[in-house]
Amino acid sequence: MKSPLLLLLGCFGLFSFFGPVAHAQKRKMPAKPSATEVYDSVAQPAVPLGGTEKYARFLGENQRYPASAMQKGIQGTVKVSFIVEKTGTVNEVKVETPVSPELDAEAIRLIKSGPKWTPAKHRNQVVRQRIYVPVSFVMSPGSETVKLPAKDRPITTSAADIAASVNPDRPAVVAPDKPTQPVGGPQAFFDWVEKNQQYPLLARQRKIQGKVMVEFMVQADGSLTDARVIKKMGSGLDEEALRLIKAAPKWEPATFQGKPLKQKMVLPVLFQL
Numbered sequence: 001m002k003s004p005l006l007l008l009l010g011c012f013g014l015f016s017f018f019g020p021v022a023h024a025q026k027r028k029m030p031a032k033p034s035a036t037e038v039y040d041s042v043a044q045p046a047v048p049l050g051g052t053e054k055y056a057r058f059l060g061e062n063q064r065y066p067a068s069a070m071q072k073g074i075q076g077t078v079k080v081s082f083i084v085e086k087t088g089t090v091n092e093v094k095v096e097t098p099v100s101p102e103l104d105a106e107a108i109r110l111i112k113s114g115p116k117w118t119p120a121k122h123r124n125q126v127v128r129q130r131i132y133v134p135v136s137f138v139m140s141p142g143s144e145t146v147k148l149p150a151k152d153r154p155i156t157t158s159a160a161d162i163a164a165s166v167n168p169d170r171p172a173v174v175a176p177d178k179p180t181q182p183v184g185g186p187q188a189f190f191d192w193v194e195k196n197q198q199y200p201l202l203a204r205q206r207k208i209q210g211k212v213m214v215e216f217m218v219q220a221d222g223s224l225t226d227a228r229v230i231k232k233m234g235s236g237l238d239e240e241a242l243r244l245i246k247a248a249p250k251w252e253p254a255t256f257q258g259k260p261l262k263q264k265m266v267l268p269v270l271f272q273l
Contacts, residue, residue, distance in 0.1 A: 036128070038083055040130050042127060043121060044121040046084040046088075046118060046129045048116075048118075049115050055114065058114060061231075062113060063135070064209070064270070064272070065211065065270070069102040070186075070270075074099065075137045075138050077099070077136045077137070078095055078097060078134070078135045080093060080096065080111050080135055081096045081130055081131065081132050082111055082130070082133075083128055083130055085119065086119050086126045086127065088116040089116055090116070093108050093111050096132065178254060180251050180254040182248075183222070189248070189251075192249065196244060197269075197271070198243075199273075200237055200239070200240055202236050203236050203271065210233050210237075210270075211268035211271070212231060212232065212238055212268070212269045213229070213267075214241050214266070214269055215228055215264065216228070216245050216265055216267070217262055218253060218262060218265055219262045220261055221253065222251050222253045223250055224245055224250070224251065241269035245269070
């Protein structure tokens with residue numbers, strides 16, 4: 001038995017010899033990608049220059065947690081969509097899943113400030129692709145014992161290194177019944193920071209803003225000690241962040257079984273022009 005292809009050719013030859021020429025049906029070729037069409041699914045997706053891991057690091061290191069949202073305790077994940085153009089640039093950035101005006105605006109700013117991408121390809125042609133990226137804003141409550149997150153996490157208040165000592169010679173690491181917090185609550189503390197912050201002249205001249213991550217210990221008497229910068233900004237911002245923490249009023253200490261204990265904290269000091 002002849003294959004379908006040979007049979008088709010045989011029929012074509014028969015009609016050519018004995019009668020009018022039969023026109024074989026042309027096989028439809030896949031249409032070329034449109035020059036302006038935006039694809040959600042492609043054969044070769046767009047990727048950020050340097051890879052996804054480097055891009056995630058960029059997002060974490062450059063995210064600025066809005067002070068107003070932090071003071072209100074607002075957190076969540078803003079889903080952002082954008083188009084990677086054929087040139088690799090990012091365009092038409094918009095929020096798909098809003099959380100709050102402050103966090104939505106910061107998510108859009110963050111995506112727009114990101115690096116270029118290697119554009120997508122479809123059917124051997126460079127095409128435009130729509131990308132979706134979740135931008136998370138998280139403030140850990142400090143009520144659980146957790147590991148310090150990776151350095152690309154946007155913001156952390158950690159209770160990982162809670163050191164309790166009923167007997168000073170035998171310290172223990174426990175989860176507190178009540179975690180430490182500023183006297184009057186977080187709102188009062190952020191109000192104090194905002195009121196007492198002295199924006200360094202050099203940073204202001206250079207228009208540098210962002211967050212300085214400071215680690216410190218809240219002692220059993222509520223005093224703040226051992227402050228050190230773990231994420232530097234320079235231009236005098238690091239020194240000002242340390243000054244603020246060292247000058248800050250006492251906190252309510254963490255407690256375990258009714259007894260105060262010391263707790264290590266990691267907190268961002270925000271600088272915004």
